[in-house]
Amino acid sequence: MKPLPSPPFVILLLLAVPLGFLDTATAEKPNVIVIMADDLGYGDVSCYGATSLKTPNIDRLSEEGVRFTNGYCSASTCTPTRYSLLTGTYAFRGERTGIAPPNAPAIIKPGTDTVASLLQRAGYTTAVIGKWHLGLGGEDGPDWNGDLKPGPLEIGFDTCFLLPTTNDRVPQVYVHDHRVPNLDPADPLWVGNKKPSPDHPTGLTHRETLKMDWSHGHNSTIHNGISRIGFYTGGHAARFRDEDLADKWVEKSVEFIEQNQNEPFFLFFSSHDIHVPRMPHERFQGKTSLGFRGDAIIELDWCVGELMKTLDRLNLAENTLVVFCSDNGPVLDDGYKDGAIEKIGDHRAAGQYSGGKYSVYEGGTRTPFITRWKGRIKPGVSDEVVCTIDLAASLAALTEQSLPKDFFLDSFNVIDALLGEDQAKGRDHLVQQDNGANGTYGLRAGKWKLHRYGKKTARNVVVETELANTQVPPFQLFNLEEDPAETTNVIGDHAEIASELKQQLDDIITQ
Numbered sequence: 001m002k003p004l005p006s007p008p009f010v011i012l013l014l015l016a017v018p019l020g021f022l023d024t025a026t027a028e029k030p031n032v033i034v035i036m037a038d039d040l041g042y043g044d045v046s047c048y049g050a051t052s053l054k055t056p057n058i059d060r061l062s063e064e065g066v067r068f069t070n071g072y073c074s075a076s077t078c079t080p081t082r083y084s085l086l087t088g089t090y091a092f093r094g095e096r097t098g099i100a101p102p103n104a105p106a107i108i109k110p111g112t113d114t115v116a117s118l119l120q121r122a123g124y125t126t127a128v129i130g131k132w133h134l135g136l137g138g139e140d141g142p143d144w145n146g147d148l149k150p151g152p153l154e155i156g157f158d159t160c161f162l163l164p165t166t167n168d169r170v171p172q173v174y175v176h177d178h179r180v181p182n183l184d185p186a187d188p189l190w191v192g193n194k195k196p197s198p199d200h201p202t203g204l205t206h207r208e209t210l211k212m213d214w215s216h217g218h219n220s221t222i223h224n225g226i227s228r229i230g231f232y233t234g235g236h237a238a239r240f241r242d243e244d245l246a247d248k249w250v251e252k253s254v255e256f257i258e259q260n261q262n263e264p265f266f267l268f269f270s271s272h273d274i275h276v277p278r279m280p281h282e283r284f285q286g287k288t289s290l291g292f293r294g295d296a297i298i299e300l301d302w303c304v305g306e307l308m309k310t311l312d313r314l315n316l317a318e319n320t321l322v323v324f325c326s327d328n329g330p331v332l333d334d335g336y337k338d339g340a341i342e343k344i345g346d347h348r349a350a351g352q353y354s355g356g357k358y359s360v361y362e363g364g365t366r367t368p369f370i371t372r373w374k375g376r377i378k379p380g381v382s383d384e385v386v387c388t389i390d391l392a393a394s395l396a397a398l399t400e401q402s403l404p405k406d407f408f409l410d411s412f413n414v415i416d417a418l419l420g421e422d423q424a425k426g427r428d429h430l431v432q433q434d435n436g437a438n439g440t441y442g443l444r445a446g447k448w449k450l451h452r453y454g455k456k457t458a459r460n461v462v463v464e465t466e467l468a469n470t471q472v473p474p475f476q477l478f479n480l481e482e483d484p485a486e487t488t489n490v491i492g493d494h495a496e497i498a499s500e501l502k503q504q505l506d507d508i509i510t511q
């Protein structure tokens, strides 16, 4: 671990930061596009070693930019990673930051500073397009037939076009700014967690009619031949087809980029690929040997290609920083029988790492992470540790915005590393969590990785079956340099290091 800088150095550093912020003449204001994939693992794309499929567009991004081998998201589930990406704060510090249910109220309170509000202040037009999964509405939850606020527009986004939660949760409608578009008032939308009537068809009562069967959970209301988590009725005119989601995100994003091509813009392109239910557009179905999970990766790659094409067409590639990342590691069977396990062959979704979604093993959070800014970023591969949580402080530094007091607590300015500058350093430590604040964490510090297990830990039961539900000691220590797959707990041999890391983790959690 790095020693703390001596006091005189700290003083110099404090003086240097505010002076830098005054120098607005040097501020760089490239457009920023953050492309976040859903449940995409380290080994799921060809530039990270996948050989069972090809992802030419993501590969191109990596050839023209920096591909990080130590790029992370901050949690191994969606809601906490997205919370941290936007707020620059570890999700375990916030309330209700675990996986959000269909009727969750807005998790990030209006007025909270976010990466979007920061860029808005810097003169950017900001949009989130795609999966939200951070709740909508006040304490009573979303008013599906009325104004859906607060939401993204109350925390720094000028516009949004959303899938409200994840698509295995009801309802299958879009949200544009504050409303569900195409909603017929004569057919109001109702969303709840109890069966609305005895004859309401569900994945249990009408299982034989499903076009994709469920394997666990996901057996409530049926829409488009797929049963979901939660119940809903009405809103038929507003409902979408699962197969059309990716096209819609691209259509809306291209529209947004075209409209804002002359001013700096921030686009959070929040793909639903490759989350369940994996139901890619018909033109991608059967394109890989991996079943719909692989086909959804191809669909994601197509989206990336369309965004890049748009930047090229509008001559924006040299003025746009693109960040490609994932919200958590991979999972094969996440509740539907889509062949992901049966067709996996030699494909290793988490690459050489153990675990995946829901786990604090490296596979849960070490994920594809690429930055590209044509003409500005020197292409290469970086081993520096960077995390989606760092985008807030890093983009603040890039655009020379002062950090709001008491915000972005856990976000580090690693902009030089993100831009692939020579000698630039990433983080020296990172806390990883699985879902909510359940006491389970990973702490990566240099080559060491400490696991701490809380009482209610859910192990990844589907990526690595051998890791499932085994009894684990409350603390484990791994040497990632010698054992990247975290197979050998060396805590017995390194008691002193383990105790330092336990203390460091404790200090961060209770800070």
Ligand code: NG6
Pocket (backbone or CB within 6 Å): 038, 039, 077, 078, 079, 099, 133, 166, 168, 216, 217, 218, 229, 275, 276, 328, 334, 335
């Ligand atoms: C789990 C769901 C899983 C997925 C996950 C959220 C069950 C049995 N499992 O509760 O299918 O929806 O939540 O995924 O319902 S995430 O990527 O949005 O965090």
Ligand code: CA
Pocket (backbone or CB within 6 Å): 038, 039, 077, 078, 275, 327, 328
């Ligand atoms: Ca996810």
